[in-house]
Amino acid sequence: MVLKTLKQFFPEKNNDCECAYAEELKELNDFGITTEKHLIVLLKKRAEEVMEIDRSPMNDSDKQFYSDDHGKEFVANRLRKGFWFSYPALLRIALELEYGNAYEDYAHKRDGVVGPD
Numbered sequence: 001m002v003l004k005t006l007k008q009f010f011p012e013k014n015n016d017c018e019c020a021y022a023e024e025l026k027e028l029n030d031f032g033i034t035t036e037k038h039l040i041v042l043l044k045k046r047a048e049e050v051m052e053i054d055r056s057p058m059n060d061s062d063k064q065f066y067s068d069d070h071g072k073e074f075v076a077n078r079l080r081k082g083f084w085f086s087y088p089a090l091l092r093i094a095l096e097l098e099y100g101n102a103y104e105d106y107a108h109k110r111d112g113v114v115g116p117d
Contacts, residue, residue, distance in 0.1 A: 027106070
């Protein structure tokens with residue numbers, strides 16, 4: 001359900017990683033998005049803004065971060081193709097835009113990031 005819906009809103013070039021969407025589906029459910037219709041409503045509202053973020057140029061520190069994490073070829077390929085994020089990241093950006101600090105806190109807990117006290 002998730003992949004099919006994402007394909008309706010985002011370009012195919014961003015569909016470039018293997019993902020079963022189990023973790024993403026849990027996140028959606030945790031935020032009350034439990035049906036395909038709910039997901040469509042979220043993406044209709046946020047897809048344009050998500051794609052603006054995806055198209056925006058990355059600064060040098062972001063490029064370095066991605067180079068260190070994924071390799072220089074990964075960054076060079078993304079620069080050539082004019083996008084940064086794969087479908088799972090686009091979905092998470094939509095969640096962050098929609099739910100703000102609540103989603104950021106959730107993501108930090110998911111990733112084991114300790115926030116400021």
